[in-house]
Amino acid sequence: MSPVSAPAPQVIVIGGGLAGCSVAWHLASTHRVLLLEQGDHPGGEATAQNAGMLRTMGEDPTERALALRTQAWMEQQASGALAEDFPQSVSTRTGAVLALAHDPAHLTDAVAHLRARGEHLEALSEPAHIAPILSGARLAQAWYQPSARIVDPYALNQGFLAGLRRMGGQLRAGVQAVDVAPGQVTLAGGEVLAAEHVVLATGAWSAQLSARMGIRRSFVPIRRALMHSGPHPLSSPAHPWTWIDDVGVYARPESGGWLMSACDERLDYPAPGPGSQSTVPEATRALLSDKLQRYLPALADARPAGGWTGLRTFAPDRRPALGPDPERAGIWWAAGLGGFGVSCSVGVGQALAAWIRGEQTPWLHAGSVNPGRAHPSRWLIRPDGDLRHAKLASSWPE
């Protein structure tokens, strides 16, 4: 008896991080979806390396539009909807304080946008009353957003995968796509798979894959560290996650201590194949200690102990690259999700699924995230997360 083979997929999604899994989950009710992941299991790269903060108050309006969709979905999910695939809540409402040390107007556009969308935002005159770690901090402005959440990216990805299986979709892990052309994907080893649509949700490997395809799409992987403190007296699960945005330092409560970042940034292209996580260099620990002393003195005694670094991958304008590739019919991008891929995860899946189905997204202007949009050939990088230290670099992968 010949083996019963699964029907050919209509959509192949490459990349089992939050972007790929969200797209797969959102499409699986109408399309036969095959999800490919080069690692032994999905969700092992940037999706496993982040701080989980769902930030709707971003600088870019497309990022905010996508994050607002994710936040609305999280609220629905937390109320018990979608229990078939997500039996437990995958996020916690903690609130957030977005503060500014120097430039009080830095988030004014974001505040206006979010307020117009009905978000409750408070300008804090005594930020330490809401976020005790801001005690003693010299601030030009502080915004409190009670609706902000922390997401469990692992649980979210697992739910997407459970739903994909429930709806008849398939996952193949441990397979690397090495070439993509309209209608087909070639795997390392030579196997060729066919599908009408191919979605590239390949995170830090996106520039490599586009170069193999003979098109130049600019994706720049930037390494950033997250560090744990040991137990700390100010830590409590109810403390809002707190970010001093213009100087680049943040902390969120974690296991009785803090998960913290100095918002360091270092250009770093990954080798082909899985494995983008790395250890924290001593200089980055020193940078965090210095920023804590200067900007979060209440955490000056929170010694960075463990930690890791991971890759956040941006298009040069730091806006996501979503939608059809203008030079390759049937190939779609869900990439360039930088430091906001948790925040935008659900919105990204909703947008790609709508467009592949031929539907419109009145909440997101497709042209503004067009993967073929023009970019400068130089990249504006903030080497230590401080806007004032921004400089231009011009490195590209070979």
Ligand SMILES: Cc1cc2nc3c(=O)[nH]c(=O)nc-3n(C[C@H](O)[C@H](O)[C@H](O)COP(=O)(O)OP(=O)(O)OC[C@H]3O[C@@H](n4cnc5c(N)ncnc54)[C@H](O)[C@@H]3O)c2cc1C
């Ligand atoms: C230190 C740090 C802190 C962060 N904090 C936050 C935060 O607080 N809030 C927030 O919103 N975001 C945050 N992020 C960003 C967020 O984690 C990412 O934007 C998001 O995980 C990107 O998801 P992705 O699916 O695009 O990429 P990934 O999770 O990297 O997934 C891409 C997948 O594609 C696979 N792949 C690549 N190429 C191939 C191929 N050729 N064949 C098969 N498989 C392939 C990879 O193995 C990988 O699993 C942070 C990131 C880091 C590193």
